[in-house]
Amino acid sequence: MRKTFTTRKLTIYGGLLLGFIMLESPLxxxxxxxxxxxxxxxxxxxxxxxxxxxxxxxxxxxxxxxxGSASRSNPERDS
Structure with a gap:
């Protein structure tokens, strides 16, 4: 099964990456x-x-x- 990344997930991932880089990198x-x-x-x-x-x-x-949860339309979750 292939994971799909929605715009919301990509925004959250990007924001987390940005925040951790700003706190933990040589910046x-x-x-x-x-x-x-x-x-x-x-x-x-x-x-x-x-x-x-x-x-x-x-x-x-x-x-x-x-x-982090599976989407509602996931058929594996409904069974």
Whole structure:
């Protein structure tokens, strides 16, 4: 059986990949600055909080849309 990727699944996969790359890759060195301060918080902390919140919301959307479950039209599931 071949998996099909809907636009929603591709968007979620892409968003997860983007979020993890921004948090875990050497790109974090771009944000590793004390200046500018945003509301008294160093930029690195704001960077990490933003991407953490982005991934948290994306995982919530994925959960609410049953992102990992089989589709309703799957004949193997109905039997």
């Amino acid at each position: 974090i060195l771009v944000a590793n600055q004390v200046e500018p301060m945003i509301m008294g918080i160093p930029f690195l902390f704001v960077w990490n909080l933003f991407w953490w919140a982005f991934l948290t919301v994306l995982f919530l959307v994925a959960y609410l849309t049953n992102w």
